[in-house]
Amino acid sequence: MSLKFFLENAWLIALLPFLSFAIIGLYLHRWPKISACLSIVSIGISLVLALGTAFAVFATKEGVVYEAAMRWLDMPGLRVDMGMLLDPLAAVMLIVVTLVALLVQVYSLGYMHDDPGLASYYAYQSLFAASMLGLVLANNFGQLYIFWELVGVCSYFLIGFWFGRDSAKEAAKKAFITNRVGDFAFLLGILFLQLLFGSLNYGSLATALEGFNNSAVLLIVALLLFGGSIGKSAQFPLHVWLPDAMEGPTPVSALIHAATMVAAGVYLIARAFFIFSASPEAMLVIAVVGGFTALFAASIALVQNDIKRILAYSTLSQLGYMIMAMGTGAMSASIFHLMTHAFFKSLLFLAAGSVIHALANEQDIFKMGNLYHKMPVTAGTFIVGALALSGIPPLSGFWSKDEILAGTLSSGHIFLYVLGLLVAFMTAFYMFRLVFVVFFGSNEAQGHPHESPWIMTTPLAILAGVSVVAGFPGSPLMHYAFGHYVNSPAALHVVPGALTMIISTLLALSGIGLAWAMYQQKLLEPRLLVDKVPQFYKLLINKYYIDEIYAWIVARAVDATAAWLFWVDINIVNRLVNNIAFFTGRSGETLRYTEDGQVQSYALYMFGGIIVILAAALYLGLPG
């Protein structure tokens, strides 16, 4: 089998999960176990194909680029293709998505084993995998937008999977609508691209864009496209949906809301890097939004008590990191971090899911404790993930995080560099706060916690292994191969210096140390700290009141306007119509009295009429 085979048939990677979705939806929904197996098998084959494709792409020194497409919508003036663009960036994403999706689907067999909706769960999982892979494969913005929306709707269904809960229902709705706000901007960006450059294909656009560097239209387009990223990657101010999205089953949170879908915003910037990099102002905006989100979310994560929410805010913060890296031009570092983050964050979520599963859906970390001895595999893998996230060498997070920090430094954004270091410290702290409280804490958990079955722990172990080694392609050990392949002519590529590595490692270690001191050794009572700055604590615990502000805006501005407009419609537009009808009816009522049935009245009208006509004839002159 030649490597060409994989390139030419890469579309199967997305099609197989879609077929699995269709078959489950149409025929298999009565047989949940068969559905699950079908779904897992199809994503498994996709993984094999994705690996083959990656082999083919990385076969040469420069990396192979392969593009193919079929028409989907074609008329003079608009063409949208269903195509695939295979290059190192896409290859990396394909592996990440298929691998994590496969492991999550296997894990779900254990986690969801007694759920009555198992078949539809796997149908949605398959649809999601297909859409996400279609998004990754896309060779034009039209296709990207199509799959962008489709992953959104899968996310909607999976967040609201337990639709009997009001909270899940609300969270799903919130996620979709918030994303729609971002997509509004994204779609406008696409409209501008089509209008200005007459094409949506990446390649054609890149050619057409030459000579537009630094122009105002490009800034507008770039910012509008970034709007899509803000929504999907949950950047401030559209971040509100992601923490609520934790209402979905935990494997879903791991796959969609940590590893893959939320990273689509980052992927978008990488894909459209030729647009963004041509507009320095847009890059600055991106860097600042990303940096701010990283810090903002990390600060909220410091005080949360729900295990999944801590991880969710951590995801927000890490996504901010990636976006910030994009903004500073370190595109390769950002994608590198996207990849490593996908592995260790899905690991963390799945391990957290294992804990939640063992504790009968308990999610408050202060109601857990001392689980290390009862759930050794879960605890061990979780700690590996936490170490990777904190950036402890030689785990994967270390390499990618340092590359981002190096990028901020060499692009001259000292402020962002410091901010990045601060976030690295906070990350280490809140992750190990979680680790110490949950796995080593003195609180005794309710019930009888037990290790999860092998079907759940095996994916954990695999992900833990991947989280350890995934950083090596971007490390000096492998001559920074990652950055060599996944790159863009306009991107900045720097390798972290020793100083950055040392500083970041020290900061991470001190974060872990502080957490250990506060939550393990109780050397420093957290309460004391809270009492020092009660206002600030209140602000953090209430997530800066962003949700409340939005709720107020929706209720006051949107709903009130809606009610007022309905009043207008009924009382002005409708009343106008009704009044016209009423007037017609009333004039009929009035004139009716002239028709009294008396022959003589009719004769009188006739006579009067004749007189009028005669008078008119006399006055105006007789006709003829």
Next chain:
Amino acid sequence: MLSNFPVLSLALFMPVIGAIIIICLPKAETRPIKYVAAVSTFISLALSILVFIAYDRVQGGMQFIEHIPWIADLGVSYALGVDGISIPLMLLTNLIGFSAVYASWHVADRVKEFFILLLILISGVMGTFLTTDLFIFFLFYEVVVIPIYLLVIMWGSSKRVSKEYAGMKLTIYLLMGSAFLLTGLIALFIKAYTLSGVPSMDIATLSGLEFPLEFQIWVFAFMALGFGTLLSMFPFHAWSPDGYAGAPTAVSMIHAGVLKKIGGYGLIRIGIYILPLGAKFIAPVIAVLAIGNIVYAAMICLSQKDLKYIVGYSSVSHMGYVLIGIAALNLVSLNGAVIMMFAHGVMAALFFAMIGNLYEKSHTRNVDDFGGLAHQMPRLATGFMLAGLASLGLPGLVNFVGEFTIFIGAFRNYRVLTIIAVLGIVLTAVYILRTLGDVLFGPRREEWDELQDLRGPELVPLIVLGSVIILGGLYPLDIMNLINGGVEQIVNQTGLHNIQAALWTGGIF
């Protein structure tokens, strides 16, 4: 093979034949009556699928032509023919007509009369799309009005307004629209007569004449009023929510699904085709009103509690997309408008079918009365979800194709207006998801435990319309090529192409 066989006439009069057979059946035999209705609409549907497949896309233009001179002095002839614009709408009519018969399977009261009127209605609507003669077009349009009125006042339901009020309002608006239309048509005929010296009602012939600019402007204004009212153009939309709320399910389906589309179809086929200069002059006004439709109606949807009102206002909102697509007067936007009419028709019909079914079983349409229905009625929930997602323009469903194409096309001519129009996708998402969430999701409610899920004939609308929504969304290439063929001809023939090309390429590079 098909060249001499009057496919279109057969498709057109099949429902009427069905109605005649039903007339001969005894009143009490409700089952045969329904079967006759189903079979006759099915034959029409099969014929229109046949036409869809057999239409020669390479050759293009009007095909399956039938031509019988009728009133020579007025140049009227019974002329049928279809092209890329009318085929989708013919197909739409029959898809919905067939589904509507099944959606009314449980009508208990005066079954015979109901199906007779319904079948006449279907034929009437279909006729407007099939004919190439202005007079016949108007004739069929008038044929539609009477059955609609009777169906609403006899089998409708009263909520916020009484069904008599709703039926009257609907009828008066339809007739008002037709009054404007008639004025325009007569003016057109007389002017054409003086210009060419030959009386003609043939649309293609009329479009070949060069009407003076001023005449075009005012006649197009009349047509825009007439067709606009039919298409529920803001602020002439007041009939739409009340009308749909009062009407029985099948009528809501047909009305929102296809009858409304006569407005858009007429604007393209008669307005733009015959009076391109007038269209160009009036178009900006229509575009502004379209924004009124999109945003204003979508906002009102947010405050509605009655399911039928939500869909009613939402259909007003969606017609805004069609209107702005028409007003942008370029190939892409007109293509978008046509596919959007098709897509909205299927979606709205599915929505009304689901609402009708739910109302029939629960006797309420208030969103607050429901909750967690997906527990008891998963199939109904699927139908609602499909219609809702199509409504909010989810890619992979046919409505997205329409919206996307319209936005791309309209953006060429109206920057700011299109940006506001795109805002519609956010508002739509808000009200659709709110409604669906409140009706379908949430905790199980005991009081609805005895509700039966869809089964048997009730499934037909879901399967027929649902599969069209999905297939059209996954593979729009063919139907878009078909539409493009029809629209391209109009655009090229009227010279819109040149006018607009100059207008937009200037600003790009």
Next chain:
Amino acid sequence: MMPGLSHYLLLAAGLFGIGVYGVLSRRNVIAVLMSVELMLNAVNINFIAAAKFVNHEQIVGQVFALFVIVVAAAEVAVGLALIIAMYRHKKSVNLNDFNLLKW
């Protein structure tokens, strides 16, 4: 002084006016019928006068007057028959009782 055309016309107009007044104001159906006869005779006078003063070679006016007399006779016959029918129905010849054309 010889009576001229205008004298005849004035007489006819007067007679017609009386007839109209009778038709419009009398409630008794028979009186109304009689007033109609007056109006018809006013028309007859006009015909005769016009025949004498405007075109006295021909006798068109006289012929028309004869026609009118014949029609009037027929009308009276039908009218009286109707009145009898109405009287049988309502026991009244008062026009106010016959407002059945009202909606």
